[in-house]
Amino acid sequence: MSSxxxxxxxxxxxxxxxxxxxxxxxxxxxxxxxxxxxxLNQIPVGGDQPKKPKNKSxxxxxxxxxxxxxxxxxxxxxxxSTPKTNKKEWKPDPVLEALQKSTNTTSSPKDKKKGFNSxxxxxxxxxxxxxxxxxxxxxxxxQVESEKEKRxxxxxxxxxxxxxxxxxRAERESKKTKSIQxxxxxxxDANGNEDKDKDENGDEIMDVQDNVDDDEKLNGEDQEDxxxxxxxxxxxxxxxxxxxxxxxxxxxxxxxQGLPLGLENAKFIDQNLRININDLKIIxxxxxFRKLNRKRxxxxxxxxxxxxxxxxxTDEPIYTDQGISERMRLRxxxxxxxxxxxxQAAILPELLSLRLIPFKYDKLNDYLISAPTGSGKTLxxxxxxxxxxKNRITTKLRALIVxxxxxxxxxxxxxxxxxxxxxxxxxxxxxxxxxxxxxxSQLIADMxxxxxxxxxxxxxxIATPGRLIxxxxxxxxxxxxxxxxxVIDEADRLLNQSFQxxxxxxxxxxxxPDPPKQLPxxxxxxxxxxxxxxxxxxxxxxxxxxxxCDPIPxxxxxxxxxxxxxxxxxxxxxxxxNQPKYYIVQSNLLKNIPYQIGEQFSFPETLIExxxxxxxxxxxxxxIHLIYHKEFELTGSTLIFTKSVESTERLLNLLTYFQDAYxxxxxxxxxxxxxxxxxxxxxxxxxxxxxxxxxxxxxxSDLIARGMDIPTVSNVISYDIPLDIRKYVHRxxxxxxxxxxxxxxxxxxxxxxxxxKGIMNTANHLKSIKKVKVKEDDLSDYRESYDIAMRRLKEHxxxxx
Ligand SMILES: Nc1ncnc2c1ncn2[C@@H]1O[C@H](COP(=O)(O)OP(=O)(O)OP(=O)(O)O)[C@@H](O)[C@H]1O
Numbered sequence: 065m066s067s068x069x070x071x072x073x074x075x076x077x078x079x080x081x082x083x084x085x086x087x088x089x090x091x092x093x094x095x096x097x098x099x100x101x102x103x104l105n106q107i108p109v110g111g112d113q114p115k116k117p118k119n120k121s122x123x124x125x126x127x128x129x130x131x132x133x134x135x136x137x138x139x140x141x142x143x144x145s146t147p148k149t150n151k152k153e154w155k156p157d158p159v160l161e162a163l164q165k166s167t168n169t170t171s172s173p174k175d176k177k178k179g180f181n182s183x184x185x186x187x188x189x190x191x192x193x194x195x196x197x198x199x200x201x202x203x204x205x206x207q208v209e210s211e212k213e214k215r216x217x218x219x220x221x222x223x224x225x226x227x228x229x230x231x232x233r234a235e236r237e238s239k240k241t242k243s244i245q246x247x248x249x250x251x252x253d254a255n256g257n258e259d260k261d262k263d264e265n266g267d268e269i270m271d272v273q274d275n276v277d278d279d280e281k282l283n284g285e286d287q288e289d290x291x292x293x294x295x296x297x298x299x300x301x302x303x304x305x306x307x308x309x310x311x312x313x314x315x316x317x318x319x320x321q322g323l324p325l326g327l328e329n330a331k332f333i334d335q336n337l338r339i340n341i342n343d344l345k346i347i348x349x350x351x352x353f354r355k356l357n358r359k360r361x362x363x364x365x366x367x368x369x370x371x372x373x374x375x376x377x378t379d380e381p382i383y384t385d386q387g388i389s390e391r392m393r394l395r396x397x398x399x400x401x402x403x404x405x406x407x408q409a410a411i412l413p414e415l416l417s418l419r420l421i422p423f424k425y426d427k428l429n430d431y432l433i434s435a436p437t438g439s440g441k442t443l444x445x446x447x448x449x450x451x452x453x454k455n456r457i458t459t460k461l462r463a464l465i466v467x468x469x470x471x472x473x474x475x476x477x478x479x480x481x482x483x484x485x486x487x488x489x490x491x492x493x494x495x496x497x498x499x500x501x502x503x504x505s506q507l508i509a510d511m512x513x514x515x516x517x518x519x520x521x522x523x524x525x526i527a528t529p530g531r532l533i534x535x536x537x538x539x540x541x542x543x544x545x546x547x548x549x550x551v552i553d554e555a556d557r558l559l560n561q562s563f564q565x566x567x568x569x570x571x572x573x574x575x576x577p578d579p580p581k582q583l584p585x586x587x588x589x590x591x592x593x594x595x596x597x598x599x600x601x602x603x604x605x606x607x608x609x610x611x612x613c614d615p616i617p618x619x620x621x622x623x624x625x626x627x628x629x630x631x632x633x634x635x636x637x638x639x640x641x642n643q644p645k646y647y648i649v650q651s652n653l654l655k656n657i658p659y660q661i662g663e664q665f666s667f668p669e670t671l672i673e674x675x676x677x678x679x680x681x682x683x684x685x686x687x688i689h690l691i692y693h694k695e696f697e698l699t700g701s702t703l704i705f706t707k708s709v710e711s712t713e714r715l716l717n718l719l720t721y722f723q724d725a726y727x728x729x730x731x732x733x734x735x736x737x738x739x740x741x742x743x744x745x746x747x748x749x750x751x752x753x754x755x756x757x758x759x760x761x762x763x764x765s766d767l768i769a770r771g772m773d774i775p776t777v778s779n780v781i782s783y784d785i786p787l788d789i790r791k792y793v794h795r796x797x798x799x800x801x802x803x804x805x806x807x808x809x810x811x812x813x814x815x816x817x818x819x820x821k822g823i824m825n826t827a828n829h830l831k832s833i834k835k836v837k838v839k840e841d842d843l844s845d846y847r848e849s850y851d852i853a854m855r856r857l858k859e860h861x862x863x864x865x
Contacts, residue, residue, distance in 0.1 A: 080738060145159070154159050157238060161348065167525070255441070268702070300349075309448035310854075314541075320794055327432065327486050327641075329436075330646040331647050332648050333406050333648065333649045333650075334406060335436065335651045337406040337409050337716075340404065341396055341403065341404060342393070342403060344413065345387060345413060387416070389451060389454070391486055395483050395742050396483075399482065405439055405440040405803075406649050407444050408443055410688045411431065411647065414429075414431075415444075415623075416451060428620075428621040430622040430623070430639075431622070431644065432629060432636075432646045432647070432856060433624065433625060433646075433647045433668075434627070434648045434649065435625070435649035435666070436650075436667055436668050436799055437668060438802050438804075439627075439649055439666055439802075440554075440802065441626075442773075443483075445551045447483065449480070449524060449551075450480070450483050451547050452548065453487075453489055454487035454488070459521065460517075460594055461520040461523065461546055462523055462546055462547060463524040463525070463547070463548060463549040464532075465525070465527070465551040465557060467527075467528060467554060468770065469528065469770070470495040470766060471747065471767075473492070473493050473495045473771065475530060476526050476553070477493050489523045490523045491526070492506050492507060494507065494528070494531045498752075500534065506521065508521060508542055510519045511541055514595075516583075516589060517546070517595040518541045518545065529558060529563055529567075533564045533570075543573065544574045546594070547620040549621055549623065551623045552622070553626070554625070555625060555626045555629055556628050556790065560635075571639075576598050576618070577599075577603070580603065580604060581604075583603060583604060597616045598615070600616070600620045603609065622639060622642075624660050627666075628789075628790040628794070639791075650665075665793050667797075667829070668800040668803075670806065671796060671807075672800075672805070672806070672808070673796065673807075673808045674807065674808070674836050675809070675810040675820075675831055675833050675835055676810070676811050678811065678814065680813045682840070682843065683811055684841070685847075686785060687715075687719075687811060688719075689843055693842070694848070700777070700783060701757065701760060701762070702780070703757070704762065704763045704764070705765070705782045705784065706764070706765060706783050707765075707784035709740065709741055712738075712739050712765050716735060716763045719855040721853035725848075726849035733760040734758065734760045734761070736750055737763075738751075738763070751768075751774065753776050757776055771794075772796045777801075777806065778805070780799045780808045780809070781808075785810060785812055786823075787812075789823050800844070
């Protein structure tokens with residue numbers, strides 16, 4: 065812009081348009097005003113204005129105009145002081161500061177001290193001096209001249225400044241527009257009224273606005289940046305949620321982890337359930353059948369006619385509605401069975417509904433059954449085995465029952481032999497009791513000819529795991545491929561026995577070879593080879609049908625029983641169960657108590673449990689008191705459990721010596737000891753005598769704590785506390801069997817009390833055990849004889865006991 069000469073005539077216009085008033089602030093919108101500038105309000109305005117002289121020189125006129133302008137300016141400044149009410153903090157005008165620097169205007173020391181300076185202030189000071197000092201014409205002319213220059217300079221500066229600011233504003237506007245476009249929103253100026261001010265006040269306001277802009281720029285270039293970043297940056301991310309730990313799953317849920325689906329939830333059977341043996345109903349899972357009259361040879365070889373239900377499609381026999389055979393019913397009645405106990409009533413219909421010849425080789429459900437001691441688990445698997453296998457035509461090994469001890473094998477074999485009388489089923493056992501060759505000859509018909517289907521003399525084999533593995537490894541033609549039943553009784557104990565990895569070995573002998581086996585060259589399958597259908601294909605003896613068909617499944621059904629069965633997933637997994645079903649027989653009273661896996665077991669309802677907490681040195685005397693005092697009614701046979709073979713011997717000796725010395729008692733008890741160190745025939749005789757009431761007290765180790773069924777046992781005494789809840793369950797379970805009454809006593813030394821109570825508490829069972837106290841005075845009767853017995857005992861062992 066070119067500078068033009070400004071005449072004095074033109075000067076009056078200047079207040080309206082000139083830049084000298086550029087620092088007059090508009091209320092509410094202008095920049096903050098320095099307090100010193102506000103002091104100018106002291107100058108009188110309005111009525112106090114000086115009167116104009118008539119003949120005034122141009123310079124005077126100019127001065128007056130200037131004064132007038134100044135007053136207006138002050139009035140406006142006064143108005144502008146209202147922002148104080150906004151409590152806006154005053155800040156030095158950064159534009160003024162910049163200008164001051166550029167024009168080298170010196171500020172007063174006072175202002176410097178205050179830390180601010182401005183062109184306006186300098187100008188005002190100059191003008192005040194104009195008012196105060198009388199000057200001559202020349203001086204006036206000079207002054208006018210300098211005023212002009214000054215004005216010009218100021219105008220130029222203001223123009224430049226305005227241009228700069230307009231440029232900046234234009235830049236800002238364009239940025240805003242961009243950001244608005246980006247936001248898709250309507251434009252909004254920085255102050256919210258920018259456009260309106262421009263229209264109303266034109267340049268002057270624009271200057272004010274410039275100041276505002278400057279303020280904003282210097283106060284708030286950050287603000288601009290912030291706005292920019294606001295419009296450009298993506299919306300803020302949502303804060304991450306505060307990490308919280310997921311609540312721990314309940315132990316019972318954890319315990320189910322890894323279990324097959326069928327085992328996750330057990331079916332509960334009420335311990336009091338009974339079904340008369342004549343009322344057992346078998347529900348067939350094959351409703352489509354027809355009656356067929358056929359001839360059948362009975363065990364004595366006589367031919368008899370019988371009506372059988374056969375499959376509509378295949379004519380395979382389906383045994384429905386029969387329940388149990390008449391022969392079986394008779395056998396059961398003979399052994400005193402009138403009603404089926406709970407476990408039998410619930411499980412027999414399921415197991416019996418699937419007879420020997422499986423329908424089209426359906427896969428059969430496996431079963432896990434937990435039922436209290438003495439509740440009749442042996443019959444639960446013995447009856448179906450006999451009832452189903454009795455219909456077999458040729459002898460193959462079709463049932464294998466695994467038990468942990470020889471004594472149990474003998475006991476179960478006796479039960480099976482009794483029930484299967486007249487069925488023609490062959491039952492045998494291997495326990496290591498006899499020589500290996502003896503057992504082999506009992507097991508196998510032909511050991512010379514290699515036979516793919518084996519050559520079994522037995523239909524049912526009862527075995528301990530160790531001896532079973534030996535035969536699988538070393539007995540020719542001994543095979544498990546035809547097994548229809550694999551029973552693992554006392555399953556929790558057997559699954560814990562890792563002996564030669566017996567379980568996986570047994571399973572590998574039941575399942576067909578995988579990968580398929582190549583038969584030796586020239587090997588001929590003999591017509592008498594009885595190869596299991598499931599094994600035919602893996603042995604390369606049949607081709608799978610052209611259309612897709614599933615391989616023939618193994619028909620072996622696994623049945624696991626125990627009074628303390630748990631679903632330890634690691635153990636259960638090793639069984640490769642097929643669609644397993646899980647049953648728990650328990651008292652109805654426990655119905656509402658959540659079943660904790662591995663922790664809580666059911667006890668016979670007829671069992672009474674008691675405990676004595678006593679000092680260690682009084683334990684033998686307390687035992688004697690229990691045995692001899694009428695109060696305890698220790699009638700019937702009593703089993704006394706100790707912690708070891710050594711303890712059994714020592715206690716047996718003590719009791720024997722005591723009996724010898726205790727003459728005051730008219731009753732003499734017959735006391736014997738039973739340990740694993742005895743020969744098997746000695747053990748058998750002992751157990752027989754004990755069962756028949758020839759022995760009153762049998763001191764023993766935990767060898768016979770599991771499974772042994774001696775109906776005459778009416779008391780069990782744990783002289784040494786059991787190691788864990790399972791041992792306790794099985795020990796006390798030797799009495800109160802099959803609905804009979806029985807009492808279990810536990811002698812707990814004071815220092816063991818906490819531990820023992822803890823064990824019982826974890827099984828939720830402490831409440832069921834009654835605490836009995838024996839006064840020391842009550843023991844005085846036995847003192848003398850006891851001392852004699854102890855002296856003899858010391859002599860016997862040659863050391864202090
Ligand atoms: N329904 C029944 N009626 C009468 N007596 C029965 C019945 N079922 C079984 N018994 C008898 O109950 C006794 C205990 O049976 P069993 O030995 O099968 O119990 P268990 O459940 O296997 O016990 P454990 O867990 O201690 O091995 C046996 O003498 C058996 O003959």
